[in-house]
Amino acid sequence: MKKDKPKYRQIIDAAVVVIAENGYHQAQVSKIAKQAGVADGTIYLYFKNKEDILISLFQDKMGHFIERIEEQIAGKERAVEKLLVMVESHFTMLSQDRHLAIVTQLELRQSNKELRLKINEVLKGYLSLVDKILVEGKENGEFSGNLETRLARQMIFGTMDEVVTTWVMNDQKYDLPSLAPSVHQLLISGCKAD
Amino acid sequence: MKKDKPKYRQIIDAAVVVIAENGYHQAQVSKIAKQAGVADGTIYLYFKNKEDILISLFQDKMGHFIERIEEQIAGKERAVEKLLVMVESHFTMLSQDRHLAIVTQLELRQSNKELRLKINEVLKGYLSLVDKILVEGKENGEFSGNLETRLARQMIFGTMDEVVTTWVMNDQKYDLPSLAPSVHQLLISGCKAD
Amino acid sequence: MKKDKPKYRQIIDAAVVVIAENGYHQAQVSKIAKQAGVADGTIYLYFKNKEDILISLFQDKMGHFIERIEEQIAGKERAVEKLLVMVESHFTMLSQDRHLAIVTQLELRQSNKELRLKINEVLKGYLSLVDKILVEGKENGEFSGNLETRLARQMIFGTMDEVVTTWVMNDQKYDLPSLAPSVHQLLISGCKAD
Amino acid sequence: MKKDKPKYRQIIDAAVVVIAENGYHQAQVSKIAKQAGVADGTIYLYFKNKEDILISLFQDKMGHFIERIEEQIAGKERAVEKLLVMVESHFTMLSQDRHLAIVTQLELRQSNKELRLKINEVLKGYLSLVDKILVEGKENGEFSGNLETRLARQMIFGTMDEVVTTWVMNDQKYDLPSLAPSVHQLLISGCKAD
DNA sequence: AATGAATGAGCATTCATTCAT
DNA sequence: AATGAATGAATGCTCATTCAT
The missing domain is CATH 1.10.10.60 (Homeodomain-like)
Structure with a gap:
């Protein structure tokens, strides 16, 4: 092999x-x-060719990424906790590998449409992990039964992605993992005052 | 000129x-x-050069974009309403110009880091519009006083962006504006059940 | 154009x-x-590309080649004379352009099969000129009625080609046009003693 | 060895x-x-290197080729008969080994000038066999005493080569050996009517 | 003798930009 | 102001050959 x-x-x-x-x-x-x-x-x-390096790179790194998050999540009972662990792991892992963060948030997005579609295939594994947490949360009453899973997933992923990209664009000059609790709070409770 | x-x-x-x-x-x-x-x-x-076409394109289109949203928002009293109008306008305008949607969500992101930084400069106008709404909402008690403006803005923008990108990637085959209320609801109340 | x-x-x-x-x-x-x-x-x-240069080169040069021979032949009455003029012109033109001779006899034959097939298309114009002379000769009794046109054409072309190639391979160090009468004699009368 | x-x-x-x-x-x-x-x-x-494979291939195959033809010729008295046997053997052997025919008539000609010069060295053995027949024929009166051996040999070899190449280029779809008598007839008597 | 992983030189083609008209 | 012919820098990939095992 x-x-x-x-x-x-x-x-x-x-x-x-x-x-x-x-x-x-x-x-x-x-x-x-x-x-x-x-x-x-x-x-x-x-x-096979240059593109194959980039796809393999993404599959390899993202594979580890998802595995790690799954491991971390496994120890948690509630969806809300799982979501916190996910945001924390996501931020922590990317902040521990500055090069990888730059590559995934900025550079690989410059690839052509074809490569980006293949990258999206890999991302689906991550997105379904989010979905699983959301469904679980809805089932055990942590999340509203009316919550639209797809939109909520897009909010969660879109928010984490935007936060990380902003951090990378600002030259990673502040501490990313410490934002996790606030981001998590935002995601589960929204902007609204209680 | x-x-x-x-x-x-x-x-x-x-x-x-x-x-x-x-x-x-x-x-x-x-x-x-x-x-x-x-x-x-x-x-x-x-x-000046090819990059200048792309930046000018973005400035021009995004300029209109922001102006329109400002006009729409002006008629509203409350931050929550303004946010709804913003999401609605954002989705509506991009769904009315399919070419522009493809260009901003997929194609322009393939540009190099330098160009993307310049594009981000243009985006700041939009982001400060979001900030203004958030601050207003915090002041008049609609949003929690503890809300971190920067993170909330990243959630709002990241979520809208992700929703639009997913829609474009799915060949714009479903109705985007009709998602606005749900997205707005998500943003103001988060995942949490009441 | x-x-x-x-x-x-x-x-x-x-x-x-x-x-x-x-x-x-x-x-x-x-x-x-x-x-x-x-x-x-x-x-x-x-x-269009590099291959296109080579094909165009061959078409251009071979086009002139055939035109010239047609002009020369036009003034002759009998097939035997036409054949002589053809051999003379063929040898003369190639000996007058040493570079072209090298290119057509040695270098262009190293091209890949695809290009060689296209070159053969161009050559067909020349070969049908030979055929025309042969048919004419058969009709007016100069050549045997049993002569198989295709084989005779292959003998004529194959012989001229072999003679020119040998001359090029020997660094063009003897006079090619002066071989024309003997080659012509061979072609019309073969090896046999009278 | x-x-x-x-x-x-x-x-x-x-x-x-x-x-x-x-x-x-x-x-x-x-x-x-x-x-x-x-x-x-x-x-x-x-x-020694790749070129050495190709030269060895040609030497090996052409060696057999010449040996076989020499054997066949040995049994014949007259030059005209020997020539017939040569054409027949040449056509028969190549039509019995389709791969070899493709390699010698089409593929090996794409090699560079240097390699082709070495291949020509190998061919000289064959060409001198032709020369021997021609000289013999001239001596015993079968062929004209004025026949220029070198040109006649080029006609004979050039014609056989062109006939075989045309046959290969036409995907070997007609019977090559059956052309031998006509080709032989052409070579010994030329185009001229008797 | 046999292996096969590793090497690294070499080249057709595209396209943003210029500038003479 | 407008044109469009001409420019030339820049790069992914192949494959004959080597050599440590």
Whole structure:
């Protein structure tokens, strides 16, 4: 299995660094190869083409992302708590890997429509995790029975994404994880005063 | 003033059509010129370079966008109502200009970081409109006094953006404006059951 | 019409020189552009791609070739004379353009199958000229009525081609046109003693 | 002697198949290795480089070719008969090995000038066989004493080659050996009516 | 002898921008 | 003001060959 060989990860990790530091359009294959410490041609022993590096990168990183969040959530009983853990994990993981944050929030969005569609496929795994929490919350009465799952999911994901993107655009100069409780509070109670 | 000459708008409108129909990376200057009915070189009499077309496009369209919303809001007393009008207007205007929706939600995001920073500058006008509503709501007791304006604004904008993007990605095949009340409800009351 | 513009011929003539002097596989587009005194990109204003240069080159040169031979032949009454004129013209024209001879006999044959098929299309014009002479000769009794036109044409073309190729491979170091009478004699009378 | 080891022939035979089925430019060393059932590196234990495979292939196959024709000719008395046997054998052997026919008539001609010069060296053995027949024929009065051996040989070889190439280009869809008598007749008597 | 992972040089083509007319 | 022909920099990928095992 190619994915288990050390060079596979070397190249993916190199791609994250190169894209974060040079930007999507300045991340030439030769730069990635150099950063990974392999020859240009070696890239093509592990990836079909340049796009394949980027998709694999996203699948690989996002796969870990979702797994971690699932693990964290597993220990919690209530949907509200699960949502808090999710926001915290989301913010924490991205703030712990500054390069990855830049790549996912800014650079990878410059890819063409085709690649973005493939990225969206990967994201669906995350979105259905959100859905599961929402349905659970509705069933056990934590959330309103009238809550439209799809819209609520879009609010949750859209909000987290916007918060992280703003943080990255501001050069990650404030602490992201500490915003999690407030964001969580916002998501579960909205703007309205009690 | 160049911006008042007819060719200025011709070119901007041509850019919207060409980008929406061909995608950001297939929107060559020569295509835009052809669509606008001018020679390639003429573009450079009205715009400094290609990036300048895109920024001007965004400024122009977003300018109208904000003006319209300000007009609509002006007639309303309460922050909650103003927020509803804003969501409604946002959804309605984008659903009335399919090309513009594609360009702002999908295509322009493929631009490089530099251009996106400039686009964000333009967006600030919109975001401060949101802020104004939030502050007003906090002052008159509609919204919690503890509400963190910045985060709430990110939730509001992030949610609307995500809802519109999902709608565009689904080929605009359902009615967007009719989602406004639910989205508004979500934003003001969150997920939590009463 | 692009073909009438001076740069069109400049580029084709440059291609002949570059291919003859560097060989087919060392004839990069940038070399052709430099030889033609234009920018690389200019090539693509006149030709679809590199292959298109080569096909156009062959069509252009072979077009002249056939026209000239047709003119020469027009003045002759008998098929045997026409054949002589054809062999003489064929040999003379190629010996007058050493670069072209190298390109048609050695270099262009290294092209891929697809290009060679297109080249063969162009050659058909020449081959049917041979056929016309053969049919005429059969009708007026100069050639045997049993002569199989297709095979005879293959003998004539195959012989001329082999003679020219051998001459090119020997660095064009002997006089080609002076072989025409003997080759003509061979073609019309074969090996057999009278 | 490397040439006597089984893998030497395995690789040559694999090269013929791979080139015939994929074309000269798509016949990568790795494909030949795979077809031969050996590792890429093993090729280089038996051949100096890729070009060496092709020259060896040609030497090997053409060696058999000439040997066979020499055997067939040995039984004949007269030059005219020998020529007939040669044409028949030439056509028969190539029509019995479709892959080899494609390789020698179409694919190997795409090689670079250098390789083609080496191939010509190998061909000289065949050409001198033709010369021998011609000289013999001139000596015993079958052929005209004025016959220029070199040109006659070029006619004979050029004609056979053109006939075979045309047959290959037409997908070998008619019977080649049955053309031998007519071609032979043409070669010995030319176009002229008796 | 045999393997096959690794190497790295080399090139056609696009397109934003210019400038002579 | 307007044109559009000309420019030229910039890059992903292939594949013959090597060499440590």
